[in-house]
Amino acid sequence: MATEITKVRRHPERGSYDKEVLLDILKNGLVCQVAFQQNTLPFIIPMTYYNDSNYIYIHGxxxxxxxxxLRDGPTVAISVLELNGLVLAKGLADNSMNYRSAIIFGKPEELITEEEKMSFFKEWIDxxxxxxKESTALPNHDELKNVTVFRVKLDQFSVKIRKGGPSEVRNDPNIWSGVVPLSIRAHDPVFASDPRVPEYVKEFIERKNDEWKMNKKS
Amino acid sequence: MATEITKVRRHPERGSYDKEVLLDILKNGLVCQVAFQQNTLPFIIPMTYYNDSNYIYIHGxxxxxxxxxLRDGPTVAISVLELNGLVLAKGLADNSMNYRSAIIFGKPEELITEEEKMSFFKEWIDxxxxxxKESTALPNHDELKNVTVFRVKLDQFSVKIRKGGPSEVRNDPNIWSGVVPLSIRAHDPVFASDPRVPEYVKEFIERKNDEWKMNKKS
Incomplete structure (x- = not known):
């Protein structure tokens, strides 16, 4: 539900508070941006994340x-952005981007036990x-001690989506307009310990490179 | 120079306060994430940006x-992230990302005159x-009135870079490790007003798709 803080004010027709849409945006993302207040000044930091249907998890x-x-439990704002295209409208002021954006607000809770942290690591990589998961060295006692994991409830959030062609105000038939689709491209591995790339890594690369085709359909 | 707020604390060897590095990260980016405080709560919003060697510009x-x-002039934190790879180390807790990250802090100044805003639009698209620039309808009086443009000085900032292979702690020769390079991919235009794609759009697509080769060298 839209609250005062999550309410999409600009282009409200692009906004949504639908949990299914939120989860669909989070599903393919690799990084989030975490904003918080530090000594009255805003701070922002890019981090990897994992989410299940109830929480988003970050670690450091x-x-x-x-x-x-974060241990002090301030409210954070977490942004996950999927950039899908550069929109070139006929009018320079009407240029835009196609994207799916999710913003989550909440107070981080720290995962305390080693079991919770181990479970986070396994689910994240899975x-x-x-x-x-079956082909990596799981964290040992010291490694689990030396990591902090926080989770934020997927409760207060908003999503905003722009898709489709340019919103034209100008009509000049001599000006070209259109959308250049953008996506993430994964390449063949480098710095590999062994030139024989595991099947699951090949599948990761293939899946990443196919994601934009799904976005096109949506 | 590193100040208390811009100081890179974790992995300081990855940090830099070099303006040339900052400008190189900003050069290829398409979006930034702007964090600020609103009624004692943090807020974050993805935006397109343009920068010259002195300022980063956002508009809305x-x-x-x-x-x-922003018209009230609070301090904002602006993040620009270039994601360059997924680092799969032998140890699950040693996984990482290769990236170049820039964070800029400052108080936004609003561009007031139509001349300033027009100049921003021209330089941004250029x-x-x-x-x-020569093949689009420039903003008219009303369009310039209906846009706000802010700039933040490139003065207080930090950049952080991770590149190269996995930082291995574990030694198991049976575990594969390596880096999956990631980059932005631009595709052939859709929703085009004319199937004949202008040369400058083809060049944009080609340039975007070649950027990762430059990153590989760096």
Missing amino acids: SPVARISNT RLVPGR | SPVARISNT RLVPGR
């Missing part, structure tokens, strides 16, 4: 600025690179 | 939440899609 070093700040 | 509707808030 216990000595990092964000860990120290979603990101299915098949990798 | 005068009725948008961000315009109303950098984004060289050749388009």
Whole structure:
């Protein structure tokens, strides 16, 4: 539901508070941007994330600025952006981007036990690179101690989507307009310990490169 | 120079306060994330941007939440992220991303005159899609009135870069490790007013698709 803070004010027709849409945006993202207040000044930091249907999870070093700040439980704003295209309208002032944007607000809760942290790591990699979980060294006691994991409830959020062609105000038939679709491209591995690339890594690359085709349909 | 707010605390060896590096990160980016405080709560919003060597510029509707808030001149934090790869280390807790990240702090100043706003629009499109400026309808009086443009000085900032292979702690020769490079891919135009795609649009697509080769070298 739209609250005062999550309300989409500009182009409200592009806004939504639908949890299914939120989860669909979060599903393919690789990074989020976490904004919070530090000593009365805004701070922002890009982080990887994982989410299930109830929470978004971020993790970092216990000595990092964000860990120290988030432990105090301030409200954070987390942005996940999927950039889908550059919209070139006939009028320069009507140019835009096609995108799906999710913004989540909430107070971070720290995961305390080693079991919770281990579970986070396993689920994170299982979603990101299915098949990798069985082929990596799981974190040991010290590694789990040396990581902080926070979760924020997927409760207060808003999503905003722009898709389709240019919104034309100008009519000049001599001016070209259109949309240049943009997507993430994954390339063949580098710095590999072994030139024989595991199947699950090949599948990750293929899946990433196919995501934009799904977006086109939506 | 590193100040208390811009100081890179975690992995300081990855940090830099070099203006040339900042400008190089901003050069290819398409969107930034703007964080600010609204009624004691953090807010974050993705926006397109343009920058010259002194300022980063963002623009929006005068009725948008961000315009109303930024007009009061609060400090904002602006993040520009270039995602360059997924780093799969042997140890699950050592996974990382390759990236170049820039964070800029400052108080937004509003561009007031129509001349300033027109100049912003021309320079923005000229950098984004060289050749388009001569083939688009420039904003008229009403359009310039109906847009707010803010600039933030490139003065307080930090950049952070991770590149190269996995930082391995684990040694198991049976576990594969490596980096999956990621980049932005631009596709053939859709929703085009004319199937004959202008040369400058073809060049934009080609340039975007070649950027990752430059990153590989750096």
